[in-house]
Amino acid sequence: MIVRSGSARKALCSSRNFSHTIRAPTIREETISSDNQKKSHASSYDLKNRTVYARRNRRILGLVPSRNTYPANDHVICVSYNASVTTVLWLKVAAWFQILPIVWWETARPNRNCGFTAIRAKSKLCAFIFERHGRHARICVKDDGFISDQKSSPLSRKRKVSPPVKEEEKVSQTTSAVITQTPVKRLLTSPRKGKASPKVKEQEEVKETISVTLQTPDKTSLASPRNRKASPQVKEEEVKPMSSVSQSPSKSKGRKRVCAVGPVPEGTVVCDQSSKKWKLVELLWQTELDLTYAVCQANQQAGSNECKYMLRLGAKEGHLFNEQNFHLRAAKPDAVEKWLKLHKLDFLGIPSCVGFGLHEAYRFLVFPSMGQTLQTVMDEGNCTLPEKAVLQLALRLLDALEFIHEKEYAHADIHAGNIYINTDSQTEVFLSGFGHAFRFCPGGKHVEYRQGSRTAHQGNITFISLDSHKGAGPSCRSDLQSLGYCMLYWMTGSLPWSHLSQTSSAIAAEKERYISDIPGLVRCCYKQKKASVALQDYLTNVMSLQYTEKPDYTLLKAGLHESLQKMGGSLKESLNLMHLHREMFGGQWSSSTRLDGKTVLITGANTGIGKETTRDLAKRGARIIMACRDLEKAERAQKEIMEDSGNQNIVIKKLDLSDTKSIREFAELINNEERALHILINNAGIMMCPYSKTADGFEMQFGVNHLGHFLLTFLLIDLLKRSAPSRIINLSSMAHGWGTIALDDINSERNYHSRRAYGQSKLANILFTRSLAKKLKDTGVTAYAVHPGIVRTELKRHMNLGLLIMWKIVRPFTKTSVQGAQTTIYCAVQPELDKESGGYYSNCRPSRCTRAARDDEMAEKLWELSCKMLGIVWD
Numbered sequence: 001m002i003v004r005s006g007s008a009r010k011a012l013c014s015s016r017n018f019s020h021t022i023r024a025p026t027i028r029e030e031t032i033s034s035d036n037q038k039k040s041h042a043s044s045y046d047l048k049n050r051t052v053y054a055r056r057n058r059r060i061l062g063l064v065p066s067r068n069t070y071p072a073n074d075h076v077i078c079v080s081y082n083a084s085v086t087t088v089l090w091l092k093v094a095a096w097f098q099i100l101p102i103v104w105w106e107t108a109r110p111n112r113n114c115g116f117t118a119i120r121a122k123s124k125l126c127a128f129i130f131e132r133h134g135r136h137a138r139i140c141v142k143d144d145g146f147i148s149d150q151k152s153s154p155l156s157r158k159r160k161v162s163p164p165v166k167e168e169e170k171v172s173q174t175t176s177a178v179i180t181q182t183p184v185k186r187l188l189t190s191p192r193k194g195k196a197s198p199k200v201k202e203q204e205e206v207k208e209t210i211s212v213t214l215q216t217p218d219k220t221s222l223a224s225p226r227n228r229k230a231s232p233q234v235k236e237e238e239v240k241p242m243s244s245v246s247q248s249p250s251k252s253k254g255r256k257r258v259c260a261v262g263p264v265p266e267g268t269v270v271c272d273q274s275s276k277k278w279k280l281v282e283l284l285w286q287t288e289l290d291l292t293y294a295v296c297q298a299n300q301q302a303g304s305n306e307c308k309y310m311l312r313l314g315a316k317e318g319h320l321f322n323e324q325n326f327h328l329r330a331a332k333p334d335a336v337e338k339w340l341k342l343h344k345l346d347f348l349g350i351p352s353c354v355g356f357g358l359h360e361a362y363r364f365l366v367f368p369s370m371g372q373t374l375q376t377v378m379d380e381g382n383c384t385l386p387e388k389a390v391l392q393l394a395l396r397l398l399d400a401l402e403f404i405h406e407k408e409y410a411h412a413d414i415h416a417g418n419i420y421i422n423t424d425s426q427t428e429v430f431l432s433g434f435g436h437a438f439r440f441c442p443g444g445k446h447v448e449y450r451q452g453s454r455t456a457h458q459g460n461i462t463f464i465s466l467d468s469h470k471g472a473g474p475s476c477r478s479d480l481q482s483l484g485y486c487m488l489y490w491m492t493g494s495l496p497w498s499h500l501s502q503t504s505s506a507i508a509a510e511k512e513r514y515i516s517d518i519p520g521l522v523r524c525c526y527k528q529k530k531a532s533v534a535l536q537d538y539l540t541n542v543m544s545l546q547y548t549e550k551p552d553y554t555l556l557k558a559g560l561h562e563s564l565q566k567m568g569g570s571l572k573e574s575l576n577l578m579h580l581h582r583e584m585f586g587g588q589w590s591s592s593t594r595l596d597g598k599t600v601l602i603t604g605a606n607t608g609i610g611k612e613t614t615r616d617l618a619k620r621g622a623r624i625i626m627a628c629r630d631l632e633k634a635e636r637a638q639k640e641i642m643e644d645s646g647n648q649n650i651v652i653k654k655l656d657l658s659d660t661k662s663i664r665e666f667a668e669l670i671n672n673e674e675r676a677l678h679i680l681i682n683n684a685g686i687m688m689c690p691y692s693k694t695a696d697g698f699e700m701q702f703g704v705n706h707l708g709h710f711l712l713t714f715l716l717i718d719l720l721k722r723s724a725p726s727r728i729i730n731l732s733s734m735a736h737g738w739g740t741i742a743l744d745d746i747n748s749e750r751n752y753h754s755r756r757a758y759g760q761s762k763l764a765n766i767l768f769t770r771s772l773a774k775k776l777k778d779t780g781v782t783a784y785a786v787h788p789g790i791v792r793t794e795l796k797r798h799m800n801l802g803l804l805i806m807w808k809i810v811r812p813f814t815k816t817s818v819q820g821a822q823t824t825i826y827c828a829v830q831p832e833l834d835k836e837s838g839g840y841y842s843n844c845r846p847s848r849c850t851r852a853a854r855d856d857e858m859a860e861k862l863w864e865l866s867c868k869m870l871g872i873v874w875d
């Protein structure tokens with residue numbers, strides 16, 4: 001529960017001034033004594049799902065804003081205690097370029113005894129102030145970002161206990177077992193470590209609010225496996241993949257779910273079949289089907305930190321019954337021991353069940369504590385994992401799979417929620433959750449392939465094999481294919497079917513389509529990135545396995561091993577589950593929102609951010625109008641996107657934003673031909689070009705980036721209003737701070753500075769968005785300004801040498817076009833944004849722009865000037 005030492009801090013302190021870490025679990029406050037200079041001290045807060053870590057001696061502090069609030073990746077900022085000048089400078093640069101999510105910070109050393117560093121992240125509420133009082137440091141936290149004392153700290157807020165689940169809510173018709181894991185209190189270290197201090201105990205009394213999102217369980221999965229009937233027909237079920245944790249780890253973050261069985265109060269003692277008594281110390285997490293507790297033997301007094309065991313509790317006749325049978329039949333500890341010796345392995349990730357039994361209407365299984373699930377790790381901030389870690393995981397899992405397959409069982413539900421990682425060693429990976437395990441080879445005789453012989457689509461819908469979709473008994477190939485899907489997903493954060501809200505049979509159809517097109521599958525997930533050769537080989541191998549074929553595990557492992565070695569990795573090495581670059585700078589965001597029947601118009605759609613935005617929205621089913629000045633380039637992009645998305649409803653129209661005639665002709669065509677326009681994305685842009693003028697005599701950057709889009713929006717506004725709810729997205733930039741609006745020399749005729757002129761045009765984009773929001777109030781048309789991040793596109797073609805050198809320096813922190821497109825897509829599809837208008841967004845969340853960009857008076861003046869320059873009247 002409480003982070004004292006170990007992996008959290010190790011992770012936290014591992015790199016330079018900033019690093020990734022796994023979020024600490026609970027509310028904690030600690031006075032850091034400066035007497036103990038040699039000892040390490042950790043402090044952590046979970047403040048309405050935000051956490052601060054502080055470590056004094058290594059002078060590192062970190063904060064992790066909550067995923068509950070923000071759909072995009074978490075960020076970690078670590079700064080020195082009493083930050084040094086270098087740190088502050090670094091922070092300033094990082095904040096200025098929005099590399100880190102800092103919007104405000106302050107350091108001061110008013111006197112020798114009291115210094116502080118305060119940081120405010122993009123979360124509205126975060127402010128952490130580190131004060132030193134004599135020989136002690138104290139952390140104060142306050143909502144509004146300014147110094148507070150602990151009395152006003154929201155730490156005192158009470159958590160509400162999850163209400164018991166009503167009987168009628170428990171069972172209802174829904175999908176096949178969609179397992180979603182909710183960490184009740186997030187375990188960071190293995191429960192074996194650490195002691196709970198009295199103070200901590202007190203803090204633990206504070207209850208967390210658990211909002212109830214009912215995800216009703218599958219009837220069939222609650223029924224005894226013996227009573228389960230095979231459904232001959234594949235039942236068509238509406239499944240929203242995003243609603244399942246492992247289908248989209250990022251989406252489920254923080255979502256609290258209620259288990260089919262009501263929780264048993266902590267402190268309850270249960271007795272297993274061998275009369276051993278187990279005390280439920282703490283509810284760790286829950287899925288729709290079961291609850292996991294930290295437990296200790298009843299005669300021992302232990303805090304949750306000392307619990308060496310975990311207990312899974314579910315319905316008496318539910319999937320735990322199947323799991324219990326599996327453990328009794330196939331995974332006895334001595335069998336595992338024997339296997340280890342025979343195969344000269346140092347480790348085999350098969351949990352040993354040390355007790356099982358019934359308690360009232362529940363069945364429970366007890367295991368030695370295995371750490372935390374991979375799902376939890378990913379929920380804590382890793383949308384994707386580094387290739388090296390995925391290879392390590394896969395090799396460990398292949399060992400486990402080879403063992404269970406040899407014991408005649410298929411796991412049949414491989415996904416991150418069923419994989420545990422020992423948080424102490426970080427080298428031990430366990431395969432758990434055998435609730436769907438299937439004995440495919442009873443007595444050495446492989447079952448015959450028969451579709452519909454079992455309930456179709458059982459297990460986690462995103463990762464189950466095609467055989468499971470079809471209701472055929474899963475065999476070796478099912479597990480290996482599922483593992484392949486998992487690896488792809490962990491590495492890339494997507495699968496062709498993972499972001500679409502589809503029926504289970506539609507997902508099955510996608511899997512069927514790709515089973516014979518591995519290059520296509522890999523391309524679809526990796527997009528423009530270089531794919532892992534090892535993974536591609538693995539997929540090719542396992543997708544071609546016959547139903548009864550015995551896989552060549554040695555060959556499969558050799559391929560992955562070779563690749564791991566080439567990357568300088570080994571199985572002995574700790575898993576590095578932190579994807580630093582992606583995490584901090586990637587800003588990947590995911591949503592299942594479909595746009596079928598919607599029309600999107602996007603300018604500059606043939607390359608860079610525009611092209612990736614088009615690709616994504618095309619995959620969501622929208623009709624797309626690509627407004628481009630170069631038709632040849634546009635056709636190439638259109639062809640590629642059509643092939644990739646399967647969406648043929650993508651048209652190209654010529655638009656040159658540097659010529660008002662072209663804009664008018666284009667708009668006329670759209671107004672005549674299109675029945676509706678739901679999303680207008682003013683994306684095209686030009687940056688820092690040598691001085692030149694548009695056809696109408698406007699300075700090029702101001703003319704294209706602002707005036708061109710201003711006119712286009714004006715000409716399309718009635719169509720947008722008629723199509724409401726509709727949205728306008730203006731691509732601005734953090735570069736809006738590089739310039740001001742020179743009302744008296746808007747065309748930079750007296751003085752041209754290419755960077756400032758670009759800044760002026762991007763500032764104009766934000767001011768235009770603000771004015772639009774005001775003028776379009778109550779029309780159902782909303783407007784958003786976006787900073788996409790610093791993105792590796794063709795935009796920099798006019799940059800001067802100095803800036804290009806700078807570009808090289810910041811390159812490691814820049815985004816790919818796919819990453820750069822995420823905030824635009826977010827503004828285009830996120831349903832809640834219907835209620836917001838006029839804001840500035842970056843990293844898929846509201847962001848802070850400069851004061852000049854919030855100047856409504858200037859916005860009004862710019863509006864008037866723009867109308868005048870374009871010769872239009874727009875009130």
Ligand SMILES: NC(=O)C1=CN([C@@H]2O[C@H](COP(=O)(O)OP(=O)(O)OC[C@H]3O[C@@H](n4cnc5c(N)ncnc54)[C@H](OP(=O)(O)O)[C@@H]3O)[C@@H](O)[C@H]2O)C=CC1
Pocket residue numbers: 603604605606607608609610627628629630633655656657658682683684685686687704731732733734735787788789790791792793794795796
């Ligand atoms: N990349 C970055 O780091 C950042 C980008 N932005 C903004 O994001 C937007 C997209 O930029 P990005 O994808 O990076 O840049 P690219 O240069 O890759 O793409 C710009 C697009 O705009 C088109 N375009 C340029 N001039 C005109 C014109 N006169 N008429 C019609 N289309 C035109 C280009 O067409 P063609 O291919 O024919 O040249 C191209 O399709 C821009 O508004 C930019 O200011 C903001 C912050 C940072």
Ligand SMILES: CC1=C(/C=C/C(C)=C/C=C/C(C)=C/C=O)C(C)(C)CCC1
Pocket residue numbers: 093097687732733734735790791795796803806807809810
């Ligand atoms: C100037 C400069 C830098 C580089 C900035 C770059 C490369 C910005 C690119 C911005 C873009 C592309 C904006 C588009 O709208 C550093 C190294 C951060 C630090 C100091 C000054």
